Amino acid sequence: MRRALTGVVLAAGFGGALGLCISLALAQSPPSEHKSGFEFISPESQATQQDDFSNPGMLWVAEGEALWSAQAGASGRSCAGCHGDAAVSMKGVAARYPVYFAESGQPIDLQSRINVCRKVNQKAAPFPLESRELLALSAFIGKQSRGMPITTGEDKRLEPFRARGQELYEQRQGQLNFSCANCHDDNWGKRLASSVIPQSHPTGYPLYRLEWQSMGSLQRRLRNCMVGVRAEPYPYGSQEYVELELFLMTRAKGMPLETPAVRP
Amino acid sequence: MAAALTLLAIIPGQVWAQALRPYEIVGDAIPQSLTGARGDPTRGRAIVVDRQKGLCLLCHTGPFPEQRFQGNLAPDLAGVGTRWSDGQLRLKIVDSRRLNPATIMPPYYTLDGLARVGRNWQDKPVLSAEQVEDVVAFLTTLTETP
Structure with a gap:
């Protein structure tokens, strides 16, 4: 435990400084080598993420x-009443989301799919997006696929939505006029102030971010970048x-899922 | 007067736009000061290192030994005053897209061609004309060899 705390504190000290520098977000080429x-x-x-007793996401x-x-x-x-042992029934599920949801004719992400099940099958109120409960269930379901390769995007009906996601990713926005791709495709590995810009593979969500001192979804992360470039973020659930x-997960196909990941 | 107020009320977005000073691009430069006056290099330095105002060091490294965590997405600012004239620096800051449409340098003094600008930032340039001039005045003092 002492070791775990030291790891978190060290990482938090480093991560806090990183957190000051909100990632700014033109697209030429996708990363040739996925990292x-x-x-x-x-x-x-890294050590904090890999040790289940240290990983706060656990x-x-x-x-x-x-x-x-x-x-x-x-x-x-x-959930168990219908789905049984999650280690069996949920294995590989998070690695294929977002999926095409025939009822709405649109893609749906894991959090919203959990809420559909709550509403329709459990006759319960949906959890608010980004609530502790919904992040917890998503993390639990995500962990059942930890280490499995991402398989998102195999359903052909997803293609127009994936293409729209790519457009959004490559679109410049905000007062500072950055696209996601400007930083995460064209300048990954360089430093934005203290932060090394990563590629944009959402392999570990929901994840624990030291800057947040909490678990959060990919939507929360996307909002951070939008605010950073002084754009108007979309509301949660948009x-x-x-x-x-969908675009990012499809692009990350084959990479292992890391949920729950730890990031600065 | 009443007509003018009504006009402002209908199109509040135009208030700032009207407040933006007109400027003339000559070749790759804006030769004339946006304010008609020379900026203050001391204030300019403060803007350059301020990560909420100038934002410069998020992407640029420069001769600022007291500043930790400088970015490396963009050219080193050391010696920038010998590489470019004040008019060239002014255009790079005002709207670098006029020189290179693919640039990642934010357009600091324009409201044109921007999408989904956040509510708090709408109809405002990143820097005021005075601030742009302060930054230009400071950058021209950076004559060291990088």
């Missing part, structure tokens, strides 16, 4: 495991975020 954000963080943060995983088995809503059902996630 996870894991390769851009300090050895201390607290959310544990809470998610409890929620998985807890009865909820008018149905009195738990279709734009799902399309961006």
Whole structure:
């Protein structure tokens, strides 16, 4: 535990400075060699992620495991009541999200899919987006696919949404006029003030970010960059975020899922 | 007067736009000061190192030994005053896209061609005309060899 805390504190000291510099966000070419954000963080943060007893994200995983088995809503059902052992039923699931959701005719991300299940099958109120409970369940489900290759985007019906996500990624925005690709494709590996700019592979969400001192979703991370370039962020749950996630996850195909990852 | 106020009320976005000073681009430069006066290099240095105002050191490194964590996405500012004239520096700051449409240098003194600008930043340039002149005045003093 002492070792765990030291790791977190060291990483937090380093990460705090990184956190000051919100990533700014034109697109030429995608990275030819995919590198996870894991390769851009300090050895201390890497060790924290890799040790389940140090990784603060595991607290959310544990809470998610409890929620998985807890009865909820008018149905009195738990997730486990229908899906059984998550280690079996949820294995590989998070590695293929966002998926095409026939009921809406649109892609859906894991958090919103959990909420559909709550509403329709458990007859329970959906969890607010970015709530502790929803992050916990997403982290628990995500962890069942840890180490598995990302397979998102195989459904052909996703293609127009993926293409829209790519447009959003390459579109300049905000008072400072940056696209995501300006930094994360064209300048990854360089320093934005103290922060080394990573490539943009969302391999570990939800993840624990030292800057946040909390778990957060990819949507929260995308909002950070939008605020950094002085753009108006989309509201949580917006279709734009799902399309961006779909584009990024499809591009990250084959990379191993790291949930719950640790980042500065 | 009443008509003018009404006009402002209908199109508040135009208030700042009207406040932006007109300037003339000659070749690769804006030869004339945006304010008609020379800026203050001391104030200019403060703007350059301020990570909320000038934002310069997020991307540029420069001769600022007291400043930690300088970026390396853009050219070193050391010697920038020998490489470029004040008019060239002014255009680079005002709207570098006029020189290179693919640049990642933010356009500091224009409201044109921007998408999805955040509510707090709408209809405002990144820097005022006075601030641009202060920064130009400071950068021209950077005559060291990088």
